[in-house]
Amino acid sequence: xxxxxxxxxxxxxxxxxxxxxxxxxxxxxxxxxxxxxxxxxxxxxxxxxxxxxxxxxxxxxxxxxxxxxxxxxxxxxxxxxxxxxxxxxxxxxxxxxxxxxxxxxxxxxxxxxxxxxxxxxxxxxxxxxxxxxxxxxxxxxxxxxxxxxxxxxxxxxxxxxxxxxxxxxxxxxxxxxxxxxxxxxxxxxxxxxxxxxxxxxxxxxxxxxxxxxxxxxxxxxxxxxxxxxxxxxxxxxxxxxxxxxxxxxxxxxxxxxxxxxxxxxxxxxxxxxxxxxxxxxxxxxxxxxxxxxxxxxxxxxxxxxxxxxxxxxxxxxxxxxxxxxxxxxxxxxxxxxxxxxxxxxxxxxxxxxxxxxxxxxxxxxxxxxxxxxxxxxxxxxxxxxxxxxxxxxxxxxxxxxxxxxxxxxxxxxxxxxxxxxxxxxxxxxxxxxxxxxxxxxxxxxxxxxxxxxxxxxxxxxxxxxxxxxxxxxxxxxxxxxxx
Numbered sequence: 200x201x202x203x204x205x206x207x208x209x210x211x212x213x214x215x216x217x218x219x220x221x222x223x224x225x226x227x228x229x230x231x232x233x234x235x236x237x238x239x240x241x242x243x244x245x246x247x248x249x250x251x252x253x254x255x256x257x258x259x260x261x262x263x264x265x266x267x268x269x270x271x272x273x274x275x276x277x278x279x280x281x282x283x284x285x286x287x288x289x290x291x292x293x294x295x296x297x298x299x300x301x302x303x304x305x306x307x308x309x310x311x312x313x314x315x316x317x318x319x320x321x322x323x324x325x326x327x328x329x330x331x332x333x334x335x336x337x338x339x340x341x342x343x344x345x346x347x348x349x350x351x352x353x354x355x356x357x358x359x360x361x362x363x364x365x366x367x368x369x370x371x372x373x374x375x376x377x378x379x380x381x382x383x384x385x386x387x388x389x390x391x392x393x394x395x396x397x398x399x400x401x402x403x404x405x406x407x408x409x410x411x412x413x414x415x416x417x418x419x420x421x422x423x424x425x426x427x428x429x430x431x432x433x434x435x436x437x438x439x440x441x442x443x444x445x446x447x448x449x450x451x452x453x454x455x456x457x458x459x460x461x462x463x464x465x466x467x468x469x470x471x472x473x474x475x476x477x478x479x480x481x482x483x484x485x486x487x488x489x490x491x492x493x494x495x496x497x498x499x500x501x502x503x504x505x506x507x508x509x510x511x512x513x514x515x516x517x518x519x520x521x522x523x524x525x526x527x528x529x530x531x532x533x534x535x536x537x538x539x540x541x542x543x544x545x546x547x548x549x550x551x552x553x554x555x556x557x558x559x560x561x562x563x564x565x566x567x568x569x570x571x572x573x574x575x576x577x578x579x580x581x582x583x584x585x586x587x588x589x590x591x592x593x594x595x596x597x598x599x600x601x602x603x604x605x606x607x608x609x610x611x612x613x614x615x616x617x618x619x620x621x622x623x624x625x626x627x628x629x630x631x632x633x634x635x636x637x638x639x640x641x642x643x644x645x646x647x648x649x650x651x652x653x654x655x656x657x658x659x660x661x662x663x664x665x666x667x668x669x670x671x672x673x674x675x676x677x678x679x680x681x682x
């Protein structure tokens with residue numbers, strides 16, 4: 200064509216080894232930025248042979264926050280072809296705008312955050328919706344799953360399955376790549392097609408039976424369910440074939456369930472309450488307007504008899520603006536003496552795990568389902584005694600007020616007692632661990648163990664493995680908050 204100026208060519212063409220080659224991007228970015236190569240003078244490609252890049256300029260220091268590096272590694276997994284150019288542009292701009300990522304209105308920052316959120320959501324969906332199918336028997340037994348992620352998340356998500364299914368020989372196939380764990384080593388390979396995955400196995404009928412048995416028609420919210428489990432995943436989930444029928448029959452099932460509920464005469468209920476709660480006094484509390492005011496009210500709590508033996512009320516502590524709240528069972532011996540939650544042996548594990556997961560304790564709120572220490576005296580020692588359902592119910596008022604004032608985005612139930620208090624129903628933590636349950640008011644509750652469980656494991660290797668699982672759970676919580 201004549202009469203038109205030629206388009207400018209990029210000064211450098213960078214060809215990365217693969218779609219998630221973050222180390223390659225970081226090395227190229229360091230070389231180019233220290234040599235003053237502007238973002239508009241670079242083309243980023245995946246695969247192929249690129250230009251020879253200049254060596255980093257000696258004496259030129261590239262300053263960038265650790266937070267950006269960690270988050271950039273996540274964004275690298277996004278499927279947007281412009282992700283590497285965006286990351287370099289943000290890196291370049293941070294040289295003069297050190298706190299750029301704090302500017303929520305900036306278009307580049309908004310795009311960066313949206314891509315990070317999308318990758319995290321995709322990773323979470325993979326953790327939730329991968330279904331393995333068995334092939335072979337004996338020494339040849341393997342479990343294979345097919346999954347279709349939106350982004351290049353397989354390498355990011357695979358360690359979760361290694362931890363969760365350490366003793367299994369498994370493989371996960373996706374269009375972008377494959378991962379295989381042979382009980383000793385994780386190997387990553389090329390992509391596959393759905394035809395490479397096995398057909399349904401016998402265990403899927405058992406899984407559908409289980410899913411139908413735990414379905415609660417009274418708690419059904421179709422829009423919320425589809426938001427958590429979008430229809431795109433249904434075709435690979437054995438239980439999905441039951442969903443239309445369960446939804447259509449939910450109203451009738453709920454009415455039948457209510458009709459079967461037992462009733463208790465009021466006089467009989469009052470007699471039981473008088474026998475078990477002779478010291479119960481009327482509740483003079485009024486709704487407080489701040490956590491500090493609520494804490495002051497709780498210091499005089501007489502809602503159940505536990506106050507009479509405890510040293511003091513142990514109320515929650517942490518940020519009044521916390522979007523993440525952890526709920527334990529009850530204070531222990533050290534907590535009762537110091538008046539603070541999670542400061543004893545279990546609290547030390549809790550603090551260490553938070554640190555490993557990248558969560559600052561000062562940024563969250565920590566409390567217990569029951570605010571007084573329940574114990575049995577053994578000589579000079581006070582041995583923890585599990586609170587009963589009545590004590591949990593009596594103390595639920597305080598927890599409900601804390602939730603109302605904090606308005607958190609996510610609650611983490613540490614153990615069965617905390618889960619029962621938050622969800623008002625018994626919860627089997629060993630079976631439902633790692634799940635997120637939404638209450639009727641929309642509040643999400645993530646289920647995991649109480650750190651004291653790790654202290655009760657005698658075998659060191661088993662305790663170390665359980666601690667690693669707990670760290671993984673809290674990292675999942677951090678990812679959910681980021682998303």
